[in-house]
Amino acid sequence: DAGVIQSPRHEVTEMGQEVTLRCKPISGHDYLFWYRQTMMRGLELLIYFNNNVPIDDSGMPEDRFSAKMPNASFSTLKIQPSEPRDSAVYFCASSQFGPAGPQHFGDGTRLSIL
Amino acid sequence: AQKITQTQPGMFVQEKEAVTLDCTYDTSDQSYGLFWYKQPSSGEMIFLIYQGSYDEQNATEGRYSLNFQKARKSANLVISASQLGDSAMYFCAMPAFNMDTGRRALTFGSGTRLQVQP
Numbered sequence: 001d002a003g004v005i006q007s008p009r010h011e012v013t014e015m016g017q018e019v020t021l022r023c024k025p026i027s028g029h030d031y032l033f034w035y036r037q038t039m040m041r042g043l044e045l046l047i048y049f050n051n052n053v054p055i056d057d058s059g060m061p062e063d064r065f066s067a068k069m070p071n072a073s074f075s076t077l078k079i080q081p082s083e084p085r086d087s088a089v090y091f092c093a094s095s096q097f098g099p100a101g102p103q104h105f106g107d108g109t110r111l112s113i114l
Numbered sequence: 115a116q117k118i119t120q121t122q123p124g125m126f127v128q129e130k131e132a133v134t135l136d137c138t139y140d141t142s143d144q145s146y147g148l149f150w151y152k153q154p155s156s157g158e159m160i161f162l163i164y165q166g167s168y169d170e171q172n173a174t175e176g177r178y179s180l181n182f183q184k185a186r187k188s189a190n191l192v193i194s195a196s197q198l199g200d201s202a203m204y205f206c207a208m209p210a211f212n213m214d215t216g217r218r219a220l221t222f223g224s225g226t227r228l229q230v231q232p
Contacts, residue, residue, distance in 0.1 A: 033220075043205070043222040056217045091159060099219045100209035102149060105159035 002026070006092050006106035014114050018080040021109045023092030024073055031098050034067055034077050035091040037108070043091075048099060049075065056099075082113045117141075118206055120223035127196045127230055134181065135191040135226045137206030143167075146208055148189040149220070150178070153203040162204075165189055196230045203227050 005024040013019060025032045033048040047057040052069045060067070064083070069075040079086055089110050093103040117140040127133035139148065150162045165173045165180045173180045181190040193200055203225045210221035 042224055045219045048219070056212070056215050056219065058212060058215045058217075059219075089157060093159070099217065100147060102161050102164050103220060104161055105151075107156075107158040110157065 004092055004094050004104055004106035006090075006109050008109060009107060010110045010112075012112045012114065013082060015083055016081045017113075018078065019082045019086075019111060019113075021077040021090050021092075021111070023075045023077070023106060025075070025092070025094030026104055027073070029094035029096050029104070030072075031095040031103075032069060032075050033093040033095070033099070033103060034075070035093065035105075037089045037091060045099075046077070050098070084113045087111055087113045117210075118208055118221055118223040120206055120226050122226045123224075124227045124229070127193075127228065129198060129230055129232050130195055132192060132194045133196055133228065135193070135204050135206075135228065136188070137190055137223060138186075138188045139206075139208055140187060141208065141210075143211070148180070148182070149207045150180070150189075150191045151205045151207060151222075152200075153205065153225070154199075155202070159205075163191070193228075198230050198232060201228060201230045 007022045030051050034046040037043045046059040047067045049069045067077045089108045091105050091108045093105040095101050095103040119138045146167045148165045152160045163173050163175045163178045165182045172182050177194045179192045205225045206223040207220050209218045
């Protein structure tokens, strides 16, 4: 079975540009999570969805970040405008069991904002 | 508030030997779960093993096992017969309750970098 699929794997762009990260969860998983990983702060939950509905977006750092899940097989995390401090690895994860259960992660997107 | 602590920033182990990675936690929940993830240098996060607080037996998955001591609030990961491919960061995690949102989310420890030496 295919795991969580994220694209792109790497993204390098200049500050001020719009960045869109994409995620396809595991089929049948009703929960989708977006995380950010940095050396300073470790792994942080940004937002999660249940049945395509955003449930907790308290981790989204500011209004420049937005996430959508238009259907059960696709989600995007958008940063507009991007800033150098947004440079990090962004992970998408999905789960059958909710935020308290095991989550399966994608390979991550390594984002560098110049 | 829940908290996960991994006190070993780095560990070395000889190939074929066993190694224990420490994880302690703090929670007031009666029922909870603990997870371990592996992050190799390639960057992906791989789910390894899960322990429920009411599970009577320690969880095992192949060469991975959890040394779960509820009274001490520890859930150490034991890797037996280490292999070179086990070299990676290892994260302990548990659901934490966010007082502001009233919701739970997986909270990760700071990780332990394991290096397996030939």
